[in-house]
Amino acid sequence: MLKKPRATSSPALRYFGDSRSRSIWQWQLMIGITVLAIGLGVALLTPARFGDWRFSVGVFAILALTIIALAVPWHRFGNGGVFVLPLLDTLAIALIALGDTAAATFLWVFPVAWVASYYSVGILVGLMSLIAILRITNLFLLGLTVETTINMVILLITLSFVGVSTSVGAERNRSSRRLLRGQSDRLAHALQRVNEQKARTRRLLDSLDIGIARVGAGGVLEVSNRAFHAIFDIELGAHSHPTRAVEYRTRRGEPVPNNETSIARASRGELFADEIVWLFGIDGQWRAIKTSTKQIDHGTVTDDGLLLIVEDVTASIDPQAGQEATRRSISHELRNPLTAILGHIDLLLERDDLLPSVRDQLDVVEHAGTRMQTLIDQALATPGKREEAGVEFDLADVARASVEAFSPAADTAGVTVDVRLDEPLCVCGDAFRLRQVVDNLVGNAIKYAQRGGRVSVQGLRPTDHEVGLRISDTGIGIAAEDLPRIFEREFRTQAARDSGIPGTGLGLHISHNIVIAQGGRMEVVSEPGQGTELTVILPALQRNPSEEHVPFEGERA
Known part of the structure; x- marks a missing residue:
């Protein structure tokens, strides 16, 4: 046989x-x-x-x-x-x-x-x-x-x-x-079951309203759910600390040093429960966060790290925050249909067969819609009244604190950061909003410089009445046809999309609005494959030389 x-x-x-x-x-x-x-x-x-x-x-x-x-x-x-x-x-x-x-x-x-x-x-x-x-x-x-x-x-x-x-x-x-x-x-079947179980666990974690992350050595987020990413403003695909949200001990208080943040403490195996910290996110909003850590292995700290559990408790601690969030949510939802209306009006105005009376009526609608869009932009970008008052601070100190916070990310990415902040850059304005600008620019420079690249952070004085901060990188650069649009909301260059580097297209838009609101301007110079240079220029603080500079309450020493 x-x-x-x-x-x-x-x-x-x-x-x-x-x-x-x-x-x-x-x-x-x-x-x-x-x-x-x-x-x-x-x-x-x-x-x-x-x-x-x-x-x-x-x-x-x-x-x-x-x-x-x-x-x-x-x-x-x-x-x-x-x-x-x-x-x-x-x-x-x-x-x-x-x-x-x-x-x-x-x-x-x-x-x-x-x-x-x-x-x-x-x-x-x-x-x-x-x-x-x-x-x-x-x-x-x-x-x-x-x-x-x-x-x-x-x-x-x-x-x-x-x-x-x-x-x-x-x-x-x-x-x-x-x-x-x-x-x-049998191994393939077992692996399939493990992957299915992992996917079910991921869906379960993502369905929770509280943020959960397993923090490993060096602050690496080995596992984290969708709520954790939203609270700490972490981009999709990012797994390292620091996050783009800046952590403070109190609202508008002193920034938490990078080695004392909740993620850094969890990476060292510290146990704590129900501690409140404040986060200042990329969207310009303050959030009160309750943080706790839990041991993973039967009461013994192991190489598996700790679970970091975070919960947004802003509404219970600051009732006005809920009203602010509602206002911004409504404003954001109004933007989309209004943009569609204005777009169709522009298309109609381009037609040659319109009667003069119809064209006049469309002009009126367009002007009204543009005005409404301006009001919505102001509602989205303008901070609360408690944050409107300007304070005197040194922009160089803000830049140093930002670079210090992003040093672990730069080391992980293999990017060298060169800091040249030799003289004070005294301004009067919203230090927290400008810290957000600097964080956005430094974070972007490190992200797009990629491994082996360099980032430079340099202070400058364009005129006697202005101070500036120039942040440059040796990254992928921006094409000439994309430069006029980089400050548009949710705009990303084709090179950035092709590179697979994560991003939302919101950082430069928000940063540009903040700088304009502070009476400054932003300048950009870039060449594909050679890198990008972004300069923030602000009005310098005018005072008598005998006056002593008093640091603002959130400025780093």
């Missing part, structure tokens, strides 16, 4: 790409090359041997079978069709042996080993019986003697040993392969 061959991946698979076909080639080539070598040796040493038609026919039959084996599409034949090859090889070797070349009988090792490797014991016994019949017939034709009888017995015993050993070894190999395939299938 034939042993079932291993199924190929596709019935239409070409024979030269089929492992089964390659195995047939290997066996037949071994026989063919061996017989070819014997034929060449005989041709050089005793060419008269080819005068025996039996020897010549046997040799050329083997070579012909080898050529045919390389051309036949074996993936279309079963094991029964393949068995024809070793059977014909056996008969051809018998012809070679009849041609006064008794030693050629040991060539039967090849077809015997071939059949033993891929066929059942019954087929192997049948082949051995055929060889015995051929050999006995040959002995009776040539004359039976004691020596030829002994040689025949030795030959049959040797071939039987080779066949049995090969058959046992092949069966063990097949059993091992079946075992490995079974284990591989």
Whole structure:
């Protein structure tokens, strides 16, 4: 009975790409090359041997079978069709042996080993019986003697040993392969279950309103849910500290040093519960956050890190925050339909077939819509009354604090940050909003500089009445056609999208609005592949030289 061959991946698979076909080639080539070598040796040493038609026919039959084996599409034949090859090889070797070349009988090792490797014991016994019949017939034709009888017995015993050993070894190999395939299938199934469980856990975590993250060494967020990303203003795909949201001990109070933030403390394994910190996010909003850490492994701090649990409790601590959020949400929702209305009005005004009266009416609607859009922008960008009062502070101190906060991110990204803030840059304005601007620009510069790049933060005085901060990088740069639009809301350059670097397109828009509201301006110079240079210019603080600068309450020492 034939042993079932291993199924190929596709019935239409070409024979030269089929492992089964390659195995047939290997066996037949071994026989063919061996017989070819014997034929060449005989041709050089005793060419008269080819005068025996039996020897010549046997040799050329083997070579012909080898050529045919390389051309036949074996993936279309079963094991029964393949068995024809070793059977014909056996008969051809018998012809070679009849041609006064008794030693050629040991060539039967090849077809015997071939059949033993891929066929059942019954087929192997049948082949051995055929060889015995051929050999006995040959002995009776040539004359039976004691020596030829002994040689025949030795030959049959040797071939039987080779066949049995090969058959046992092949069966063990097949059993091992079946075992490995079974284990591989079980591992693949187990991995699939793990991935499905991981996906279910991720969906469960993302459905929670509280933020949860597993914090590893160095502040790496190994696992974090959607609420955690929203609270700490973390971009999709980012897993390192610091986040873009600045942490403060109290509202508009002292900034928390980078090594004392909630994430940094959790990375060191510190345990704390229900501690309140304030976050100043990229959207310019203050949020009161209740933070706690939990041990993962039965009360023992392990290499798995800690769970950091955060909850936005702004509404309960600051009732006005809920009203502010509602106002901003309504303003934001009004923006989308208003933008659509103004867009269609622009399209109508471009038509040449409008009556003058209709055009005048559309102009009125456009002016009203533009005014409403301006009011909405102000509602979205203007901070609360408590934040409107300006304070005196040093912009250089704000920049140093921002660079210090982003140092771990720069180290992780392999970016070198060069700071040149040698003189005070005194201004009067909203220090917290301008810190947001600096954080946006420094964070973007590090992000787009990429590994091996450089970022420069430099103070400057364009005029006697102005101070500035120039932040440049050696990153991907901005194309000339994109420069006029970089301050538009949610605009991202094609190069940034193609690079796969995460972003929302809000940072520069918000930063530009803040700088304009502070009476300043922003300038940008960029070249694709060479980097970008962004400069923030603000009115300098005008005062008498004898006046002593008093730091604002949130300024770093």
